[in-house]
Amino acid sequence: MSESEAITPVREKMSSTKAEAAEVLDPIVNIAGPTSETVVQDRTYSFSSGFCQSMMSTSDTDWFLPVSVATVLGLLLAVKMPELAIIVRTLRPFLSFLVITIWLAIRLLPFGSPAWDSSLFHVLVLSLHQLKENVLDLAGSSQSIISVIQWLWRMLEDILGLILLIGTHRLIYCAYHYTVAEWKNLVVQNICDFAIHNIPPISSALNKYKDKMGPELDELLKKNKNRVITSHLPLEGRPTGNIIAELESFAKTENAIIAEGKVSGTVYPAGQSHTDLMNKVYALYSWSNPLHGGIWPKLNQCEAEIIAMTANLMHGNDRVVGTCSSGGTESIILAIKAHRNYYAKRRGISHPELICCSSAHAAVDKACDMLGIRKIAVPSDSKTFTLSAKAVQKYITSNTLLIYASAPSYPQGVIDPIEELSAVAQRFDIGLHVDACLGGFVLPFAAKLGYDIPKFSFDCPGVTSMSVDTHKFGYASKGTSVVLYRDKELRHAQYFCYSKWTGGMYATATIAGSRPGALLAATWAALVSIGESGYCERVQSIIKASEKMVEGISQIPGIYIMGEQRPTMVVCFASDEMDIYRVGGMMSKRGWHLNDLQHPPCMHICITLNVVPMVQQFLDDLNESVHEVRKEGTSAKKKGSAAMYGSVGGIPEGPVNQILEIYTDLTLTP
Numbered sequence: 001m002s003e004s005e006a007i008t009p010v011r012e013k014m015s016s017t018k019a020e021a022a023e024v025l026d027p028i029v030n031i032a033g034p035t036s037e038t039v040v041q042d043r044t045y046s047f048s049s050g051f052c053q054s055m056m057s058t059s060d061t062d063w064f065l066p067v068s069v070a071t072v073l074g075l076l077l078a079v080k081m082p083e084l085a086i087i088v089r090t091l092r093p094f095l096s097f098l099v100i101t102i103w104l105a106i107r108l109l110p111f112g113s114p115a116w117d118s119s120l121f122h123v124l125v126l127s128l129h130q131l132k133e134n135v136l137d138l139a140g141s142s143q144s145i146i147s148v149i150q151w152l153w154r155m156l157e158d159i160l161g162l163i164l165l166i167g168t169h170r171l172i173y174c175a176y177h178y179t180v181a182e183w184k185n186l187v188v189q190n191i192c193d194f195a196i197h198n199i200p201p202i203s204s205a206l207n208k209y210k211d212k213m214g215p216e217l218d219e220l221l222k223k224n225k226n227r228v229i230t231s232h233l234p235l236e237g238r239p240t241g242n243i244i245a246e247l248e249s250f251a252k253t254e255n256a257i258i259a260e261g262k263v264s265g266t267v268y269p270a271g272q273s274h275t276d277l278m279n280k281v282y283a284l285y286s287w288s289n290p291l292h293g294g295i296w297p298k299l300n301q302c303e304a305e306i307i308a309m310t311a312n313l314m315h316g317n318d319r320v321v322g323t324c325s326s327g328g329t330e331s332i333i334l335a336i337k338a339h340r341n342y343y344a345k346r347r348g349i350s351h352p353e354l355i356c357c358s359s360a361h362a363a364v365d366k367a368c369d370m371l372g373i374r375k376i377a378v379p380s381d382s383k384t385f386t387l388s389a390k391a392v393q394k395y396i397t398s399n400t401l402l403i404y405a406s407a408p409s410y411p412q413g414v415i416d417p418i419e420e421l422s423a424v425a426q427r428f429d430i431g432l433h434v435d436a437c438l439g440g441f442v443l444p445f446a447a448k449l450g451y452d453i454p455k456f457s458f459d460c461p462g463v464t465s466m467s468v469d470t471h472k473f474g475y476a477s478k479g480t481s482v483v484l485y486r487d488k489e490l491r492h493a494q495y496f497c498y499s500k501w502t503g504g505m506y507a508t509a510t511i512a513g514s515r516p517g518a519l520l521a522a523t524w525a526a527l528v529s530i531g532e533s534g535y536c537e538r539v540q541s542i543i544k545a546s547e548k549m550v551e552g553i554s555q556i557p558g559i560y561i562m563g564e565q566r567p568t569m570v571v572c573f574a575s576d577e578m579d580i581y582r583v584g585g586m587m588s589k590r591g592w593h594l595n596d597l598q599h600p601p602c603m604h605i606c607i608t609l610n611v612v613p614m615v616q617q618f619l620d621d622l623n624e625s626v627h628e629v630r631k632e633g634t635s636a637k638k639k640g641s642a643a644m645y646g647s648v649g650g651i652p653e654g655p656v657n658q659i660l661e662i663y664t665d666l667t668l669t670p
Contacts, residue, residue: 097194128157170351177397196658210662217663229670261614263593265606270475270538274529278477281518281525288517291508299517302524309527310468310482313444314436314457321491322484323509324470324520328437330511331467331483332363333370334494338465338485339402339431340371341493347398355395356404357387358599359411361435364404373401385412385563389420396424402431402464407439407456411597412563413570413604415439419455422462431464431490437481438606440468442569445532445539451567464490473538473569475530476523479516538609543567545612549605552619558626559583562602574602578629586625592618 132153139145195202258267269275285299293300303324311320325331336354344352351374356364358377368375376395381388387405403425405416418434425432434456436443447453457466466484470476485491497507530538549571550561559580562572574580584594584603594603605611605618 093194093198128160173397206658210659213659213662217659217666220663221666223666231670257593258610260591261608261610261612262591262618263608263610264595264604265472265608266593267478268472268475268608270526270530270609274475274526277525277529278522281522282477283518285518285521288521289514290517290520291514296517299520302520306470306520306523306527307482307484310440310470311458311484313440314466314468314484315459316484316486317458319487320458320484321488322482323491323494324523325481325483325510326479326512326515327471327481328361328435328467328469329363329366331437331469331481332361332433332435333367334483334510335433335465335467335485336364336367336373336402336404337371338490338494339433340373342490343401343431349399349401351399352401353397353399354401354404355392357406357409357416359385359409360404360406361410361437374399383564385409385414387416387421389417389424392421392424393428396428396430400428400430402433404433404435406435407443408566408568408570409435410438410570411602411604412572413438413568413606414563415443415454415456415566415568417454418457418460418463422460425462425464432460432462433465433467434463435467437467437469438472438570439568440466440482441470441473441475441535442539442542445536446543446567448532449536449540449543451543453566458484458486470523470526473535473542474523474526475538476526477519479519480523541609541612542569542607545607545615546571548615549607549618552615553622556619556623556626558630559622569607570604571607572597572602572604574600575626578626582629582632583622583625586628587621590621590625592621 135149135153136146139149196206197203257263258269285296288296288299290296290299290303306324307322311322314320323334325334340352343349352372353374353376354364354368355376355378357380359380360377364375367373378387378391378395380386386409392403403421405418405421406414407418408415418432421432436456439456443453443456457463464486467481468474468484469481471478471480474480483494485494495507495509499505546567546569553559553561553571553573558577559573559575562574575583580601580603581596584596587594592605594605596603607615611618
């Protein structure tokens with residue numbers, strides 16, 4: 001058998017698709033309308049359909065090679081044309097909108113119109129087969145070349161098939177696992193973003209609203225309208241005495257607010273002698289940088305001992321390790337990054353997911369935004385405001401990296417059922433992170449004092465990581481925290497190592513490169529100076545103050561305590577009879593700085609050592625504030641946070657985020 005006879009059946013089989021493809025493509029060409037035409041070898045071609053129709057022919061293949069070369073050259077030239085790149089970037093935001101609009105327009109045409117005769121998928125499949133036929137024609141009569149081309153083409157089709165299967169699986173997965181609320185938020189957010197940036201009347205209305213909110217936000221920041229602003233370097237440096245005098249005048253007034261004992265959380269002083277110790281230790285290492293450990297070996301030892309002491313408090317064995325970070329947010333981000341790198345790579349997870357309570361700290365959202373992780377927020381229990389282990393199981397999939405729990409949570413100060421969540425994590429072989437940023441230096445000592453504290457740390461076998469803030473109730477200077485891991489393998493997944501940098505081999509344990517070594521020295525000094533007995537004494541006073549506050553609030557008509565109150569430092573309350581934010585406004589007039597919370601509306605106070613002696617004053621002021629709000633009724637004008645939360649409550653996330661951006665801008669404006 002000759003080579004020409006061998007390829008004849010192949011040609012006949014491939015040619016059988018011509019009629020089908022023509023039937024599919026002709027109606028689409030007709031929809032496009034008449035175009036300029038030209039006659040080539042007794043065959044009519046339009047500029048809109050000539051290429052497609054020529055692909056249906058197996059007798060003329062001379063066009064294929066030059067057209068292919070011209071196409072490749074055109075693409076290469078386009079890459080080198082910055083003007084074209086600018087056009088593409090300009091049109092890209094509208095591409096999805098245009099494609100969806102065109103698709104809907106075609107599909108909404110009357111039934112029986114030419115567009116109904118085929119689908120885009122059908123056209124693509126037929127075009128692919130026709131392209132294969134043309135490639136075989138180019139091969140000539142060599143059977144060996146044809147065999148190679150056919151084998152390569154099968155590989156190409158297998159790859160395209162796999163891509164299609166993976167995409168279909170992902171689509172089905174999203175349709176099944178994503179909640180209605182997630183789809184709704186996605187659609188609403190995209191519509192809002194498009195409208196804000198591309199519809200002038202809407203963007204103009206939003207700008208007017210932001211201008212209206214600006215003065216109120218400026219008032220919240222308590223900016224002095226007569227302040228002196230330095231926006232350029234002085235030509236000559238200012239005298240040292242002048243600088244100190246200016247800062248002292250402000251520090252005296254501002255620090256007095258904390259000393260009054262009317263501020264919820266924020267900073268955690270432990271007396272003047274302790275403050276003096278922090279300042280002296282900081283001065284000793286004010287120019288140090290732990291990135292260069294060979295110069296300051298004592299700082300390396302301080303950091304290692306901080307980690308070891310904290311791990312011991314969390315019932316960690318010799319295998320538990322960790323690092324120091326700049327605060328709770330960084331500790332949480334590092335823990336989530338470590339779980340992503342550790343579990344996702346080992347299990348081939350390309351779309352990682354994290355499960356947490358709806359009351360989880362916003363640092364979780366920040367981490368998911370930075371690391372490309374889907375956050376699944378499970379609604380908190382309506383009575384206890386904790387994360388239900390039974391509810392968590394419903395949301396676990398093959399993409400789940402870890403469960404995030406709190407001990408206690410920031411809003412209501414409740415402790416999630418860590419033991420139950422630990423069992424779930426072990427059963428499904430996923431991570432469990434416990435956020436003990438608030439409770440890390442309170443709950444262990446409360447348990448030592450005999451209070452009913454549930455297990456929340458590494459004594460639960462499913463716990464794989466923890467975050468503990470030393471700069472809160474550890475009484476270290478602001479800017480320090482500890483993230484702990486059950487073993488070194490998980491901590492390694494947190495590191496960043498880069499061996500090919502031209503500046504030399506580079507590795508850091510945390511996000512930051514250079515770090516203030518003075519903070520590590522001060523943290524170490526805080527822990528060893530207070531000791532176990534000192535922490536127990538401080539925790540005892542805070543818990544007694546908390547119990548007294550809970551009892552007093554429970555006796556005020558119109559408000560109630562939220563959640564099952566265990567002996568912690570957070571007391572949260574709400575009201576079904578009045579606007580709780582207006583109550584907060586009245587408390588602000590009396591000098592209190594409380595935390596406004598939402599979903600549901602409530603507020604809390606985090607009890608520090610400065611607040612302890614002010615508990616009775618707090619209860620008296622709260623009672624008077626509730627009475628005033630009830631007396632005013634619902635007709636009173638809302639101001640401050642009551643006005644802010646009331647006005648943004650029904651607005652989609654996009655516009656609210658823009659208001660938050662304005663607020664943040666104001667904090668960075670002189």
